[in-house]
Structure formats: structure tokens, C-alpha cells
Amino acid sequence: MKKILLLLFIINQFLFAIEVSSKKVENANTIFLKIVKKNIKNPKLTLDKHNINFFAFPNEKNSYYALIPISYYKKLKKYKIIISYIEDRKKVFKGIPIEVIDGNYKSEVINVDSSKVILSKKNKQRVSKEYEEAMKIYKTTTPKLYIKDKFIYPLETKITSDFGKKRVYNGSLKSYHSGTDYRAKVGTKIKAINNGKVVIAKHRFYAGNSIVIDHGNGIYSGYYHLSKMNYKKGDYIKKGEILGLSGNTGRVTGPHLHFSFRIHGIQVDPLQAISLLNNYL
Numbered sequence: 001m002k003k004i005l006l007l008l009f010i011i012n013q014f015l016f017a018i019e020v021s022s023k024k025v026e027n028a029n030t031i032f033l034k035i036v037k038k039n040i041k042n043p044k045l046t047l048d049k050h051n052i053n054f055f056a057f058p059n060e061k062n063s064y065y066a067l068i069p070i071s072y073y074k075k076l077k078k079y080k081i082i083i084s085y086i087e088d089r090k091k092v093f094k095g096i097p098i099e100v101i102d103g104n105y106k107s108e109v110i111n112v113d114s115s116k117v118i119l120s121k122k123n124k125q126r127v128s129k130e131y132e133e134a135m136k137i138y139k140t141t142t143p144k145l146y147i148k149d150k151f152i153y154p155l156e157t158k159i160t161s162d163f164g165k166k167r168v169y170n171g172s173l174k175s176y177h178s179g180t181d182y183r184a185k186v187g188t189k190i191k192a193i194n195n196g197k198v199v200i201a202k203h204r205f206y207a208g209n210s211i212v213i214d215h216g217n218g219i220y221s222g223y224y225h226l227s228k229m230n231y232k233k234g235d236y237i238k239k240g241e242i243l244g245l246s247g248n249t250g251r252v253t254g255p256h257l258h259f260s261f262r263i264h265g266i267q268v269d270p271l272q273a274i275s276l277l278n279n280y281l
């Protein structure tokens with residue numbers, strides 16, 4: 001894990017503090033941003049025309065935080081984060097320059113072109129229905145934050161495939177590994193990494209038996225290919241509780257846990273996001 005840079009700028013005359021986890025961020029990583037300012041209303045943030053919500057920072061007065069997920073496919077260049085808020089009925093803008101740099105993810109050459117694996121019409125419809133359904137959930141931001149303290153990991157076993165590995169076919173990037181794979185024989189207990197509400201608990205075509213937890217404020221974790229699910233949609237779950245057992249359901253070559261993380265709908269490196277959030281919890 002790369003060291004997180006902490007940059008703190010305090011402009012004394014305005015008593016305005018901005019804290020940014022890093023001004024250089026790798027693709028598929030997340031930025032944490034916090035502002036401290038008295039008597040402001042409606043703080044907002046924009047990056048590359050995308051609006052991102054600020055939330056009250058837990059247990060701190062006049063503090064607001066935002067998580068900025070950078071997509072895997074984000075163009076590597078310099079950007080400006082624009083923060084705005086209302087103060088004395090006037091709208092105030094602040095710009096923060098950042099740069100998206102290459103995460104240098106490893107490549108794996110795929111011999112079978114996955115796009116040429118023909119799905120039946122019925123399965124195709126199922127896959128797209130499941131995708132739409134999940135995206136609708138991921139793009140929903142729950143104002144309540146269920147998290148009270150640091151994240152844990154779903155398993156402590158060996159990581160067998162890192163997040164972000166490029167899948168190259170015929171010399172061109174086809175896709176990437178969208179989660180972190182943990183070694184887990186069928187029946188291994190999988191822990192909830194933090195408190196939240198179960199928003200998906202069902203069998204899906206690719207992911208098999210899947211549990212997705214909403215941790216609040218746009219943060220979601222996912223646990224796939226399970227052999228058993230201990231919770232159903234709508235249940236509340238606490239950190240460390242056994243959400244289910246690992247397995248090999250869905251489209252897999254062998255049993256393992258595929259662990260994924262989304263922030264504001266964007267798929268990000270789960271381990272970087274956890275390490276980042278744990279710095280502030």
C-alpha cells in the first residue's frame with residue numbers, strides 16, 4: 001500500500017481548512033477531502049462535471065467530508081476539484097488541483113475473448129437486468145452513515161488476484177479485474193467489513209450468490225460466489241458478523257471470494273479505499 005500524503009492548507013484570514021488525502025491519485029483509487037468552515041451552507045464539490053456530495057464529518061462541528069472515487073478508465077491528466085458553499089448569502093468557490101496518475105496495474109493475457117462467449121438470449125437479458133438493478137442501488141446515496149469505527153477485512157487469507165489486473169486480448173485492453181480475490185475453499189466464513197444494510201442478497205449470473213452492503217454516504221461493499229448467504233435484503237448487519245460462506249457459485253473456475261467496493265457508483269480498489277477510510281475513522 002502506498003503511503004497516503006496528507007496535505008493541510010490553512011488560510012488563516014478566512015479560517016478555512018482543507019485536507020486532501022493526496023493530490024496525485026492513481027486510477028481506481030479514492031480521494032478523501034475534508035473542509036472545516038464555520039457558518040456555511042450547502043457545501044458542494046465538482047470534479048470533471050460530476051457533482052459529489054459533502055456529508056457532515058462524524059462527531060466534529062463545522063466539518064464536512066467527501067469521497068472522490070476515480071474511475072479505472074479516467075484519463076490520466078491534471079484536473080481541478082471545485083468546492084463551493086454559501087456564506088453570507090454569497091456563493092464561494094475554491095479550486096484544488098489534482099492529478100490522476102497511472103496505477104500501473106499488471107496485465108494478464110486472455111486467450112478466450114470473453115465478448116465472443118455467446119450467452120443465450122435469456123441469459124443476456126438476465127445479465128443486463130442484474131446490472132441495471134445493481135447500478136440503480138450503487139447510485140443511491142444513503143444520507144445516514146452506518147459506520148462507527150474502522151473497517152476490517154472479509155478474510156485474512158492470501159490474496160490470489162489483485163484488483164485492477166488488466167485483461168488484454170489481442171493486444172487491447174478488454175476489461176480489468178473489478179475486485180480483490182481471496183483464497184477461500186467452499187464453506188469459509190466471510191465477515192462483514194463494517195456496519196450497514198444488506199441491499200443485495202441473491203444469486204446472479206456472473207457473481208453467483210452475492211451480498212452487497214450499503215455502509216451509507218455512497219459506500220458499498222460486495223461479496224461474491226458465496227455458497228451460503230446468512231442475510232437477506234433489508235437486514236441490518238454489524239461489523240464482523242458472518243454474512244455467509246465462500247463458494248464457487250456463478251461464473252468461476254474455482255472457489256474463492258471476490259470482494260468489491262463501490263463509492264458513488266464507481267468501482268474502486270477495495271484495499272486502498274479501506275486503508276484510506278481507516279485513516280479518518
Ligand SMILES: [Zn+2]
Pocket residue numbers: 161177178179180181257258259
Ligand atoms: Zn475476482
